[in-house]
Amino acid sequence: MVGKGMITAIFAVLLTATASWAFGGVGRGGFGDPMFLLMPDPPTNVTATAGNGEATISFKPPKSDGGSPIIRYTVRSHPGKIKTSGKQSPITVKGLTNGRTYTFTVDASNSVGTGIASEACNSVTPKAE
Numbered sequence: 001m002v003g004k005g006m007i008t009a010i011f012a013v014l015l016t017a018t019a020s021w022a023f024g025g026v027g028r029g030g031f032g033d034p035m036f037l038l039m040p041d042p043p044t045n046v047t048a049t050a051g052n053g054e055a056t057i058s059f060k061p062p063k064s065d066g067g068s069p070i071i072r073y074t075v076r077s078h079p080g081k082i083k084t085s086g087k088q089s090p091i092t093v094k095g096l097t098n099g100r101t102y103t104f105t106v107d108a109s110n111s112v113g114t115g116i117a118s119e120a121c122n123s124v125t126p127k128a129e
Contacts, residue, residue, distance in 0.1 A: 038066045039115040040108035043073065043089075048104050050124035053097070057104050058090040059118065068110035078103045078120060096126045 041062035049056045057075045074085045075093055080102065084093045096102060102124055105117040 038068070038110075038112045040064065040066045040070055040110050042116050042118040043106045043108055044118065046104065046106050046118045046121040048102070048121045048124045050126045051092075052129050053126055054092055054094045055096060055102060055104065055124050055126060056090045056092045057106060057121065059106050060089070062108050062115065065108070066110050066112060066115065068112055070108045070110055072109045073106055074109065074114070075104050075106050076117070078105065098126045098128050101125045 041064045043059040043062055046057065046059040049058070055077075059073070061070065072085050072087065073089070073091060074083060075091045076083050077093055077096065079100075080096070082093055082095055084091055091106075093104065103120040103122070105120055107117040108115050
């Protein structure tokens with residue numbers, strides 16, 4: 001009869017091998033990389049320019065599209081969480097409050113999903129012209 005220590009050791013080896021295989025461990029023998037590795041990287045060089053009740057957000061595409069073309073970029077305001085999407089830079093976010101200071105983040109989406117958001121850009125304060 002196999003002792004508890006032997007069963008535990010066999011289970012640990014199987015668990016480690018299964019996790020390594022499923023998540024593309026040594027030799028990339030699994031089903032592929034985890035989902036987050038197939039989503040796009042965050043856009044870079046995000047900058048904002050204020051307007052009257054709006055801001056125009058410019059950015060550079062991600063370094064990697066995750067192996068699938070980018071289908072959409074989404075800009076989010078902070079604060080307010082106003083969300084605007086577009087297919088390329090620049091994207092104008094409307095509906096901002098004049099006199100209020102905002103920053104923005106941008107994320108990219110492909111057929112797999114949405115990648116993590118960029119770092120927040122410079123702050124801007126929309127104002128009436």
